[in-house]
Amino acid sequence: GENVEQHPSTLSVQEGDSAVIKCTYSDSASNYFPWYKQELGKGPQLIIDIRSNVGEKKDQRIAVTLNKTAKHFSLHITETQPEDSAVYFCAATTGTGGTSYGKLTFGQGTILTVHP
């Protein structure tokens, strides 16, 4: 089955710096890659996603890039703020909608700390 590796497990940056989190996946049939932010005591919040037919997507300070050949995708956060501190998860799925969209395979998570 699908396997997703996420690095680093912890990341500490100063406010205003950029943060990059990287994930690799094993199943070349994976076609959808969401990123989630989870704050203490809350469920994961979808922050950005990318489909396999797109190489890059940006939403304000957040961007995601996808390299299908190398089977890796990355989350980029620019101008980090203390409120960006949280656990970030990448995920992948091979779902096509015909049988399932729901089986996300998650990375292990990255604890991001932004120091003021």
Place this chain on the structure above:
Amino acid sequence: KAGVTQTPRYLIKTRGQQVTLSCSPISGHRSVSWYQQTPGQGLQFLFEYFSETQRNKGNFPGRFSGRQFSNSRSEMNVSTLELGDSALYLCASIPGQGAREQFFGPGTRLTVL
């Protein structure tokens, strides 16, 4: 639009008991997925329901089961609880066929003593 509702938010049970957790998806969403989150194993897929039918199931023992009702609300049940079942159980709401985004609820924190 109201978000995903999960009840109860916290639950304490003892080994051998059974538990039922409930999830109400976002209004209009037809698919629900369940995940287990633990510090050791991370986020793991349990099962997915669409139109009252289980479409996919993760690698969990048969003690874990679920169902979906005609109003899209879903329940999951764990029988004969074990200490290792202590976890945050998360429900995700999916709009339906053609949509990829999954929106998570706050979860139910289950503690097995």
